[in-house]
Amino acid sequence: MKEKLYKQLKIVAFLLFLLIAIWWFGQDAALVERFYSGKLFPVFAIIGQTLVSRVPFSLGDYLYCLFLFVFILFIVNIIRCFFQKNYLKAITHFVQSLIFLLTLIICFYLFWGLNYFRIPLEKRMGLDMNINQSCELLETTVLCIDKANELRRLLRQQDFQRSNQQIFLQAQNLLANSSSLRPYLFSYLPMIKSPITNLHVNYTMVAGYFNPFTQEAQVNTAMPVFSKPFTACHELGHQAGIGFEDEANLVGFILCIESDDLLFRYSAYYNALFMLLAQLAVEDKNAYFNVLKLISRDVLNDAETENAYWKKFDGILNHASSRFYNEYLQLNNQPEGLMRYSRMTKLLIAWKKSSTLKR
Incomplete structure (x- = not known):
């Protein structure tokens, strides 16, 4: 022995x-x-x-x-x-x-x-991160509100009845065919799968996750449909070699707005909008309450639907998993922990300066 x-x-x-x-x-x-x-x-x-x-x-x-x-x-x-x-x-x-x-x-x-x-995506893309945060944050937030309002008005009932497999296939094709992101990502066989059960992802309040051992991207198939395209593209960003959460958010946003699919483009602006609003609420309360009035009733209804969905699963398991994942991110070169997700607002503003957002 x-x-x-x-x-x-x-x-x-x-x-x-x-x-x-x-x-x-x-x-x-x-x-x-x-x-x-x-x-x-x-x-x-x-x-x-x-x-x-x-x-x-x-x-x-x-x-x-x-x-x-x-x-x-x-x-x-x-x-x-x-x-x-x-x-x-x-x-x-x-x-x-x-x-x-x-x-x-x-x-x-x-x-x-x-x-x-690896070298941060902002450096590899040559983004200028020296920005006038307050001014450009407000401008980008208003732009995303306009886009989200416009796209939500164009969406029809059948757009919200899209199957999970249709969304997954569309996201996979976007990554495989993206010319603007190809120099920064490694794409071989993009694939997204459903979890074996949505029970554990719901109670940990996870929209999607990536398994590094099997190279599989998973998306919560029970959450509201308008969040699935952005989440799918975010997880594909991880599958393509993007580690940081804010960078995966930016990749997800770019992939979605490159699509001609209204649901994908709406998903991008909808998710970006509420990240920008959260940052604006911290930096300028008055501006935050003013721009809230610009959001259409339909977009607000979607936000209320999503909040009601996740609220059902909020509890001890969610708080424990959030604490664990926060520590995990900090151990892996992201000292901001879960706050790293919200840094996407700065990346988005910098990216907006170097490109034109698609209508």
Whole structure:
């Protein structure tokens, strides 16, 4: 038993060394951009997407369930050995669980996670982030209100009856055919799947998520339809090598407005609008209350519908998952945590200065 434990400790030491080497590598964004995001990640993406594209269901969800089961098994065995006063065996099980955990962390960074440490999208796109935040924020908010109002007026009932698969296919085609974003993304086999159940994503109040182990993007299929296109394109941004949440939001926005589909364009402006409003409420309360009057009744009704939907699931599980994900983002080069999502407003303003928003 002791010899087995010594061998396992050597494996732990090797895995820790490998993890430290990965961390050291991640400190140089140019190195990550050139050798990982430009060369190694595409290999993992091609292999993963090729294999998983043949599976009609969310393989990653079952994989997470397996990970959870294995961890519970380790914990049960450790506790059982302690109660039996077999401490050496308990330590062995603990070291085995550590090996399992370190292996998962290393696989996470190798398969996709190092994209968190690449050169920021704003630099690769040459965006000027020196902006007059208050003035340009108000201007961009009003522009998005006008666009959202106009597009909402043009939408018909049949647009809101779009199936999930139709939305997913349209989003996948947008990423595959995007000429403006092609230099900044890696797209091989864009794919979006439904979760095995919407129960866990509803109660954690998650609109979509990306599985780095299986290269699968998932979208909550039960939420209001007008939020699905933007969420689908956001998750495809992650699948294409975008780590930061604000950058995935910008990618989702650009993909949606490049579409000729009214629902996709409305989804982009609708989601961007309420991010901009949240920032405006912080910076200029008077302007915030004034621009609220410009939003059409139909757009406000959509916002009320969405708020009512998510309110049903707000609770302890949501707060716990939000806290966990906030810590996760902070550990992965996003010190703002969940607030990183809202930084999209600054990216959007900078991008607007360098392009013309599509009508």
